Amino acid sequence: MATQSLMRRLPPVSVMIAGLVLAIMLVLVVFAPLIAPMDPRDVSSYSLIDMEIPPAFMDGGDPRFLLGTDNQGRDLVSVILFGLRISVVIGLGAVLFAAALGVVLGLIAGFFGGLVDGIVMRIADVLVSFPTILVALLISGIARAQLSAETMLTWAPLVLIFSIAVNEWVQYARTVRASTMVEVARDYVRAAKVIGLPPGRIMGRHILPNVMSSVMVIATINLAGAILTEATLSFLGAGMPPTYPSLGTLIRIGNQFLFSGLWWIAVMPAAVLVILVLAVNVIGDYLRDRFNPKLMAR
Amino acid sequence: MLRLLSVRLLQAALVMLAVTAIAFVMFRFVGDPVASMVREGATQAEKDALRLALGLDKPILTQFFDFVGQVLTGNLGTSFRYQQPVVNLLLSRLPATLELVIVATFLALAIGIPLGVLCALKPNSFLSRLTQATTLVGISMPTFVTGLLLILVFAVNLRWLPSSGRGDLVDLGLWKTGFLTLSGLKSLILPSITLALFQLTLIMRLVRSEMIDVLSSDYIRFAFARGLPRAYIYGRLALRNALMPVVTVTGLQIGQLVAFAIVTETVFQWPGMGLLFTNAVGYPDVPVLAAYLLFVGFLFVMINMVVDILYTFIDPRLRTR
Numbered sequence: 093m094a095t096q097s098l099m100r101r102l103p104p105v106s107v108m109i110a111g112l113v114l115a116i117m118l119v120l121v122v123f124a125p126l127i128a129p130m131d132p133r134d135v136s137s138y139s140l141i142d143m144e145i146p147p148a149f150m151d152g153g154d155p156r157f158l159l160g161t162d163n164q165g166r167d168l169v170s171v172i173l174f175g176l177r178i179s180v181v182i183g184l185g186a187v188l189f190a191a192a193l194g195v196v197l198g199l200i201a202g203f204f205g206g207l208v209d210g211i212v213m214r215i216a217d218v219l220v221s222f223p224t225i226l227v228a229l230l231i232s233g234i235a236r237a238q239l240s241a242e243t244m245l246t247w248a249p250l251v252l253i254f255s256i257a258v259n260e261w262v263q264y265a266r267t268v269r270a271s272t273m274v275e276v277a278r279d280y281v282r283a284a285k286v287i288g289l290p291p292g293r294i295m296g297r298h299i300l301p302n303v304m305s306s307v308m309v310i311a312t313i314n315l316a317g318a319i320l321t322e323a324t325l326s327f328l329g330a331g332m333p334p335t336y337p338s339l340g341t342l343i344r345i346g347n348q349f350l351f352s353g354l355w356w357i358a359v360m361p362a363a364v365l366v367i368l369v370l371a372v373n374v375i376g377d378y379l380r381d382r383f384n385p386k387l388m389a390r
Numbered sequence: 391m392l393r394l395l396s397v398r399l400l401q402a403a404l405v406m407l408a409v410t411a412i413a414f415v416m417f418r419f420v421g422d423p424v425a426s427m428v429r430e431g432a433t434q435a436e437k438d439a440l441r442l443a444l445g446l447d448k449p450i451l452t453q454f455f456d457f458v459g460q461v462l463t464g465n466l467g468t469s470f471r472y473q474q475p476v477v478n479l480l481l482s483r484l485p486a487t488l489e490l491v492i493v494a495t496f497l498a499l500a501i502g503i504p505l506g507v508l509c510a511l512k513p514n515s516f517l518s519r520l521t522q523a524t525t526l527v528g529i530s531m532p533t534f535v536t537g538l539l540l541i542l543v544f545a546v547n548l549r550w551l552p553s554s555g556r557g558d559l560v561d562l563g564l565w566k567t568g569f570l571t572l573s574g575l576k577s578l579i580l581p582s583i584t585l586a587l588f589q590l591t592l593i594m595r596l597v598r599s600e601m602i603d604v605l606s607s608d609y610i611r612f613a614f615a616r617g618l619p620r621a622y623i624y625g626r627l628a629l630r631n632a633l634m635p636v637v638t639v640t641g642l643q644i645g646q647l648v649a650f651a652i653v654t655e656t657v658f659q660w661p662g663m664g665l666l667f668t669n670a671v672g673y674p675d676v677p678v679l680a681a682y683l684l685f686v687g688f689l690f691v692m693i694n695m696v697v698d699i700l701y702t703f704i705d706p707r708l709r710t711r
Contacts, residue, residue, distance in 0.1 A: 218405055218408065221645060221690045221694060222645065222686070222687075222690065223645050223646055223648065223649030224649070225649040225650075225652065225653070226648065226649050226652065226686065229652070229667065229668070229671050230671075230679060230683060232671055233670065233671035233672075233674045233676070233679045234416060234420050234674075234676075234679075236671070236672070236674040237420045237674040237676055238420060316530070320532050323532055323534075324532055324533070324534060324653055327532075327534045327653075328534075328652075328653065328656055328668050328671070329668070329671075329672050330668070330671050330672065343534070343535070343538070347538060350538070350541060350542060350546055351546055351553075353546070355542055355546070358538060358542075359538075359539075359542070362535045362538065362539075365532070365535065366527075366530055366531055366532075366535060369530040369531075369532075370526070370527065370530035373526065373529060373530050374526070377526075
């Protein structure tokens with residue numbers, strides 16, 4: 093009996109594998125500079141002599157380069173590790189920004205109701221009817237027209253985080269608003285109002301902890317989407333520049349060599365991207381079913 | 391009923407006005423329209439002349455009303471990059487996008503519905519399990535990676551299908567179609583499969599869950615009790631009801647379809663409106679961006695309004711609200 097109840101509490105095998113994969117990737121991301129065989133940004137660490145070597149498991153492969161090299165002779169393992177790092181950081185950044193914005197606006201809309209609620213939710217309605225990628229591309233185009241090429245280089249990650257989050261906060265806001273409206277009618281919130289606590293304190297200290305669990309679930313599910321959106325934008329040339337490539341930028345660069353038969357330059361980063369997103373999706377699905385059955389229909 | 395209609399129309403008009411305002415701000419304030427349009431090394435006098443010709447010296451509200459008037463008469467400015475009216479550019483690219491979207495939607499429905507039904511009727515069969523597993527991978531696979539892999543396999547390695555462009559076209563006056571030539575049809579295959587895949591997963595999952603719901607309802611159990619043939623029960627009685635939400639969702643997914651068409655067209659260099667848009671982002675060709683925003687905004691507002699109004703016709707309960 094004891095083992096059975098333990099088994100029931102353990103997540104299914106697929107989720108545990110996904111968790112393991114994700115944990116390994118996170119370790120790789122954090123320690124990328126220590127693990128990577130070379131620093132792709134240090135020109136002296138690679139040379140053109142090593143260019144276009146296929147992965148080590150293929151004919152003509154070189155054991156020094158497990159996944160082969162690119163057109164400049166850079167080790168793909170190192171390039172991908174640093175690319176993965178940028179992808180994950182931007183994905184997390186976009187999710188955090190969207191969650192923060194959505195939670196604050198959702199709390200305010202749900203707590204005060206009336207006109208504030210109406211304005212916030214109508215803006216949300218209009219935004220959400222436009223696909224994220226479309227909005228993000230528009231913002232990227234505007235940023236490109238407004239900023240010089242050099243400024244764009246340093247600001248690219250922030251522009252990306254902003255342009256992804258600008259559409260994604262709506263989901264958090266809607267959920268938090270709905271939960272807040274329920275909580276506001278409860279006795280503890282009314283008691284807090286009666287003793288004269290300021291609205292900010294009631295929202296932050298009393299209501300927020302009670303709506304946080306659904307926010308965490310949405311954040312996990314949205315992380316996969318955010319990473320995908322970033323990769324797509326970078327692939328389309330509206331994301332990270334080649335000097336600071338994310339996985340999407342790497343695939344974009346590799347795409348140019350597809351017809352020369354150098355498939356690994358594009359396929360290797362694409363495989364890493366798909367594995368990352370798949371792992372996050374599996375965990376997100378599990379959390380959604382486990383903690384919040386109401387979110388089933390997305 | 392009339393009141394509801396007019397409220398809905400007013401809402402749609404307000405949203406459209408907001409979208410137009412954003413487009414106007416983009417036109418007027420993003421980048422310097424004059425700097426993007428004059429030839430290189432133009433004198434200050436030439437720039438001033440252009441500024442006057444564009445009406446950039448007038449008060450801002452006047453400019454906005456001028457802009458709205460222009461938009462209403464179908465004038466969406468001149469592309470910085472092509473030096474052509476944006477409307478002509480969009481219209482010349484419209485057939486390519488429409489043909490791609492129509493074929494992709496057809497594929498998604500033709501494959502997604504049978505697979506969804508199968509997964510609902512025989513959840514433990516090998517094919518159902520395979521389909522279920524594939525959909526999870528499919529959802530995690532970004533559109534551009536799917537496209538890239540298809541190009542790698544079918545265009546680079548096997549050399550069966552072209553990887554870019556629309557092939558030979560037949561000019562039907564206003565419409566250049568790729569449906570009537572062999573190379574046109576061959577060019578359609580890879581992009582339309584890529585675009586269909588994401589819709590396919592969604593339709594399949596939806597049909598599956600709807601079918602399971604419907605099959606457990608009383609009237610189906612009654613039909614079984616009456617001894618009606620299985621094919622009739624599944625095909626006529628169950629599927630018809632399971633398909634209702636599919637129609638709605640497919641309609642509302644048009645927004646997503648527009649977004650994924652942008653990606654697909656870029657991967658396959660398909661000369662549609664999506665490719666025009668991505669190229670405009672990189673250039674940056676602000677009038678094209680703004681015009682595309684207006685076009686898509688108009689499309690979405692119309693779809694949402696039509697769906698809302700259709701609902702009130704279908705569901706009488708909504709009329710009294």
